[in-house]
Amino acid sequence: MNDVDAPIKLDDVLKRGGARCPGAPTTQEIIADDTVPAPAWVRSESYEFLGDEDISTDRYTDPAFAKREFDTLWTKTWQFACREEHIPEVGDYHVYDLGRYSFIITRVGEDDIRAYYNACLHRGTKLRASGTEGSACEFKCSFHGWTWNLDGTHKSSTCDWDFPHVDSEKFSLPQARVATLGGFVFINMDPEAPSLEDYLGPEALSHIKAWKLENRYITLHVSKRLPANWKLTMEAFMEAYHVIDTHPQVAPSNGDANSQYDFYGDHVDRFISTLGVVSPHLYGEISEQDIVDQFTLGDSSAMGDTKIKLEDGEKARGAVAKIFRNMFEQAANADLSHVSDSELLDCFSYTVFPNTFLFPGISLPMVYRFRPDPTDHRKSLYEVFFLRPVPREGERPEPAEPIHLGDDQSFTEAEGMDPGFGQILDQDTDNLRLQQEGIEASAKKSITLGNYQEIRVRHFENAVDKYVAG
Amino acid sequence: MTDTFSPVLKLADLPPGSKKVVKLDGKPVLLCNYKDRIFAVSNICSHQYKLLHGGRVRHGKITCPVHGARFDLATGEALDLPATEPIETYDVRVEGDDIEVSL
Ligand code: FES
Ligand SMILES: [Fe+2]
Numbered sequence: 001m002n003d004v005d006a007p008i009k010l011d012d013v014l015k016r017g018g019a020r021c022p023g024a025p026t027t028q029e030i031i032a033d034d035t036v037p038a039p040a041w042v043r044s045e046s047y048e049f050l051g052d053e054d055i056s057t058d059r060y061t062d063p064a065f066a067k068r069e070f071d072t073l074w075t076k077t078w079q080f081a082c083r084e085e086h087i088p089e090v091g092d093y094h095v096y097d098l099g100r101y102s103f104i105i106t107r108v109g110e111d112d113i114r115a116y117y118n119a120c121l122h123r124g125t126k127l128r129a130s131g132t133e134g135s136a137c138e139f140k141c142s143f144h145g146w147t148w149n150l151d152g153t154h155k156s157s158t159c160d161w162d163f164p165h166v167d168s169e170k171f172s173l174p175q176a177r178v179a180t181l182g183g184f185v186f187i188n189m190d191p192e193a194p195s196l197e198d199y200l201g202p203e204a205l206s207h208i209k210a211w212k213l214e215n216r217y218i219t220l221h222v223s224k225r226l227p228a229n230w231k232l233t234m235e236a237f238m239e240a241y242h243v244i245d246t247h248p249q250v251a252p253s254n255g256d257a258n259s260q261y262d263f264y265g266d267h268v269d270r271f272i273s274t275l276g277v278v279s280p281h282l283y284g285e286i287s288e289q290d291i292v293d294q295f296t297l298g299d300s301s302a303m304g305d306t307k308i309k310l311e312d313g314e315k316a317r318g319a320v321a322k323i324f325r326n327m328f329e330q331a332a333n334a335d336l337s338h339v340s341d342s343e344l345l346d347c348f349s350y351t352v353f354p355n356t357f358l359f360p361g362i363s364l365p366m367v368y369r370f371r372p373d374p375t376d377h378r379k380s381l382y383e384v385f386f387l388r389p390v391p392r393e394g395e396r397p398e399p400a401e402p403i404h405l406g407d408d409q410s411f412t413e414a415e416g417m418d419p420g421f422g423q424i425l426d427q428d429t430d431n432l433r434l435q436q437e438g439i440e441a442s443a444k445k446s447i448t449l450g451n452y453q454e455i456r457v458r459h460f461e462n463a464v465d466k467y468v469a470g
Numbered sequence: 471m472t473d474t475f476s477p478v479l480k481l482a483d484l485p486p487g488s489k490k491v492v493k494l495d496g497k498p499v500l501l502c503n504y505k506d507r508i509f510a511v512s513n514i515c516s517h518q519y520k521l522l523h524g525g526r527v528r529h530g531k532i533t534c535p536v537h538g539a540r541f542d543l544a545t546g547e548a549l550d551l552p553a554t555e556p557i558e559t560y561d562v563r564v565e566g567d568d569i570e571v572s573l
Pocket of ligand 2: 236237242246247424428
């Protein structure tokens with residue numbers, strides 16, 4: 001036990017959270033050396049010590065906690081429901097489900113997107129099945145045929161002579177709030193919630209706007225049920241601390257222990273994990289040429305058989321950046337000469353609370369979405385979307401259809417998945433099963449977090465607490 | 471095997487990305503020109519026998535505009551509730567300027 005009576009010295013308070021990986025350059029120092037300099041959103045830091053108390057694990061194991069989340073957290077937060085490209089035309093709709101909640105996200109006008117609670121106002125039937133999308137000029141219930149206009153107003157009830165008590169004016173479909181940003185459609189069930197802009201805060205908002213993710217489209221969309229609580233699952237992706245043990249194949253070309261961690265307000269946090277540099281765990285064991293030879297993250301497979309031979313004194317990071325720049329210029333038919341080495345190479349992982357990760361980088365252009373399994377708090381629904389630039393010529397491609405993997409399938413089985421990336425996701429999944437079970441088996445009813453590398457976990461759980469405690 | 475194909479529409483009248491309903495032996499046949507391929511399916515949804523032709527086609531599947539059931543244009547398979555039964559699909563070919571369908 002800690003000695004609770006010992007006075008806390010100011011020095012210690014200042015120091016806590018102040019330590020960084022000894023003997024290694026910081027992320028900012030690595031990036032400052034790059035040939036093409038990084039933009040402002042990359043070159044800033046926003047970390048604060050948030051405490052070092054343990055976090056109790058009932059939040060991952062107690063069905064009552066999951067129920068409270070459904071009643072409080074999920075009803076008050078902004079959630080990524082679909083991309084605008086899912087509903088490009090007026091009349092297009094996409095069903096977004098979260099636990100028992102379900103919404104029909106519909107484009108009612110060119111710039112008018114609505115989110116209707118997906119339930120008939122007669123006897124409750126879902127107006128559209130979960131997980132579906134399509135287009136409609138009206139929403140007709142399959143049970144008795146009650147119908148709503150696209151704008152949500154009540155159109156007709158079959159045998160309306162039997163419903164003199166139904167005032168059509170009052171039978172519009174109830175709506176959740178909708179906001180769009182970067183091509184994402186967000187919804188919020190809480191009429192009192194702050195706007196999406198205020199929810200994200202000015203700093204995070206400026207980052208997200210800088211990425212222009214509206215100019216990308218979904219090239220691959222894979223979903224899988226994972227064997228752990230949704231929060232545990234998200235936390236598996238919040239730090240690079242696990243790379244050296246969980247993903248040893250990545251460490252030779254990833255600055256894992258010297259990654260940078262930041263948070264912005266209550267709802268957004270991030271890490272920047274540099275690539276093309278060796279893990280501090282492997283200093284002295286790996287040469288610059290080894291880094292290039294063992295490069296496995298991002299579009300490593302797209303590098304194909306390209307063999308890079310470094311010149312004397314040439315650094316791996318610069319060489320890989322050069323290759324990536326050429327490769328993506330060709331792929332996107334775009335001029336990337338002003339895109340920084342860092343954006344081309346590095347892993348930028350942002351969490352938008354509660355359940356979305358945005359990776360605005362170019363070689364790692366993913367979005368993750370996590371949702372609780374509606375019936376089992378020990379499982380979660382995970383999705384990965386790859387967002388690539390819309391080709392400059394021709395029609396905007398349709399967003400990829402989701403590939404739903406079975407519980408026991410490998411991510412590498414999804415068509416179009418980079419095998420190296422699929423392997424990484426499989427490694428994370430294997431840990432999650434062991435972690436959920438271990439937390440339930442443990443004599444210790446809490447988790448212990450690193451002050452710096454695990455700050456996103458603490459920041460995230462602080463936000464969970466804020467909503468669940470009301 | 472005897473040739474059971476009948477011309478139903480001029481190819482020029484079904485530009486890429488379009489749909490058209492024709493009648494063949496009294497059956498409403500929905501023709502879809504989607505991504506360089508022509509599909510011929512029944513225009514009747516297997517769920518509540520509504521007409522499919524107003525539905526959105528994406529990834530080679532059509533969504534019923536009335537209740538949202540989705541069908542694979544190639545196989546007719548029902549992919550989403552509320553439908554559970556497939557729709558009919560028909561062999562289709564292009565002969566010269568004509569689209570021909572065999573029921
Ligand atoms: S339940 Fe929808 S019309 Fe009766
Ligand atoms: Fe991982």
